[in-house]
Amino acid sequence: xxxxxxxxxxxxxxxxxxxxxxxxxxxxxxxVFGSNEDSSEDLFITGGDIAKRGQFPWTVFINIDxxxxxxxxxxxxxxxxxxxxxxxxxGLFQLYIxxxxxxxxxxxxxxxxxxxxxxxxxxxxxxxxxxxxLIKLNHEVGMNDYIATVSLPTYSMASNDYAGDxxxxxxxxxxxxxxxxxxxxxxxxxxxxxSNIACKDSWGNYILDGNICTDATTMKSTCSGDxxxxxxxxxxxxxxxxxxxxxxxxxxxxSSVFTRVTHYLQWIETSSGIKIDP
Numbered sequence: 391x392x393x394x395x396x397x398x399x400x401x402x403x404x405x406x407x408x409x410x411x412x413x414x415x416x417x418x419x420x421x422v423f424g425s426n427e428d429s430s431e432d433l434f435i436t437g438g439d440i441a442k443r444g445q446f447p448w449t450v451f452i453n454i455d456x457x458x459x460x461x462x463x464x465x466x467x468x469x470x471x472x473x474x475x476x477x478x479x480x481g482l483f484q485l486y487i488x489x490x491x492x493x494x495x496x497x498x499x500x501x502x503x504x505x506x507x508x509x510x511x512x513x514x515x516x517x518x519x520x521x522x523x524l525i526k527l528n529h530e531v532g533m534n535d536y537i538a539t540v541s542l543p544t545y546s547m548a549s550n551d552y553a554g555d556x557x558x559x560x561x562x563x564x565x566x567x568x569x570x571x572x573x574x575x576x577x578x579x580x581x582x583x584x585s586n587i588a589c590k591d592s593w594g595n596y597i598l599d600g601n602i603c604t605d606a607t608t609m610k611s612t613c614s615g616d617x618x619x620x621x622x623x624x625x626x627x628x629x630x631x632x633x634x635x636x637x638x639x640x641x642x643x644x645s646s647v648f649t650r651v652t653h654y655l656q657w658i659e660t661s662s663g664i665k666i667d668p
Contacts, residue, residue, distance in 0.1 A: 438579030438610065441560070443490040448540035448628075449560045449576060449620060451486040452476060452525070461561045461619025463540050463628050467530040469662045472618035473631050473649060474513035474523040481505055483525055488536035490576050492562070498536040502527050508661050510654075517596055521633045521649045523618075524661055540620065540628045544667040547627075548652040553585040557604065557623055559632065559646070561616030579610050581621075583629075584645060592645040602630045602650040607643045621648050 441449075450462040450470050460476035462485070470485060477483070486492070488499040506526035513520045531537060560578045581604035589603035597603065602621070621630030630648030651658075659666045 438559075438577040441490060441576045441578050443496065444536045446558075446560055446576065446578065446620075446622075447488060447536050447538040448626075451489050451492065451562055451576075452618065453484040453486070454480050455482050456484075459562065460617045461563075461632065462525065463620040463622075463631075464531070464537070465542055465628070465658075466539055466662070466664050467533070468527050469664065470525040470527070471620075471628070471631065471651075471658070472523050472525060473521045473633055474509040475515065475518065475521055475633070476618040477507040477523040477525065478509045478513055478515060480507075483507065485525065485527070487531060488534070490536075491574055493574055496536070498534045500531055500537065502529075502531065504528050510657065518633050518647075519598065520600060520654075522631060522654050522657070524658070526662075540622060541626055542658070542664070542666060543627055543629060543652045543655065545655055546668060548655065550652070551585060552583040552602065552623070552629055553588075555583045555623065556580050557583050557621050557629060559604070559616070559619065559621050559630075561619035561632065563616035563619075581605065581610060581646065589645045589647065593647060597647065600650050600653040601633070602648045603645040604630075604648070606646050 448464040450464055452460040452462050452472060454460060454476060458476070458480070460472055462470040462472035462476070464487060465471045483504050485502045485504070486499065487502065489496060504525060504527055506528070507523055508526070509523040510520040513522070533539070557580075558578050559581055560576060562576055584603050584605050586597050586599070586601060586603065589597045589601070604621070616632045619632045620628055621632065622628050629651050631651065633647045633649050655666045658664060
């Protein structure tokens, strides 16, 4: 059995090099791979830097049905938090935990294959409302120098909108609007959180209490391949899950939109059994 799992892992890594990126439109939510059309809505790290191995040990690479890629965050030894768009309607999830570069034979990296997921019961694929999901691992994963859990916010943090704070977005997605292939390395970018009122200048009524946004006027953003990836504070608290960005491209200056984790703490606790601190 162990040999089979290792073989599947190697096959999945090879396939990841040819995985085509998921393109999204807020209204139609079309699932298009490798589209170069101006109307596609891509989600990737632009203007960022390559992360060092173990720098963000909770970041998870998700291969979905051997066709789509997403990011996620390890929030316990059994649970990964991601976006509902990354699990809704899909069946097989290969999670690479402790991975920095998909080509390297990295010591301490784990691959877990599972079909267990819980998308928010009120997720709306037309406009990304309640874009949050949990993936349950088949077994507990052990922690090491390259695998660790990220801190969840406490209930007392729910009133903080984080506007003006610097946060870090992570992912393996494209690095510019001109790219067509997934990035081999985990990248990160420092972004400034903006208020939901300011975010509505870009997105209008798409922005709800369950969203948190970052400024993209500096040409730094998230894009295709980063869907579901984490947004963390400087002290490594998970405050956002990548949801969507501009249809015209990620370097057009329109705000990046995430699912606001503090808005869904009760749902996370009820669905996973993870105890959220007061």
